[in-house]
Amino acid sequence: MSVRSLYRMFADKGLVVAQYIRNRRLDFCADAIRHAADDEKLAGIGFHWGFSDQSHFSTVFKQRFGMTPGEYRRKFR
DSSP, rough: HHHHHHHHHHTTTTTTTTHHHHHHHHHHHHOOOOHSSSSSHHHHHHHTOOOOOHHHHHHHHHHHHHSSSOOOOEEEE
């Protein structure tokens, strides 16, 4: 499949490839936070999934889940 075909397939469904990929990475982060040890750093989880800036990670996580990674950890622990 060509890159153009992939983008067209996503566009036909009202999706953007980059947004889909970022959301999947955030889903993996959320899962990792739920299963992380109490002393595991949230920034480390974000970094593991490709978010090199903690502030950006926190911002996009909150946009996706309606709470910061720290709030998410407290709610789902």
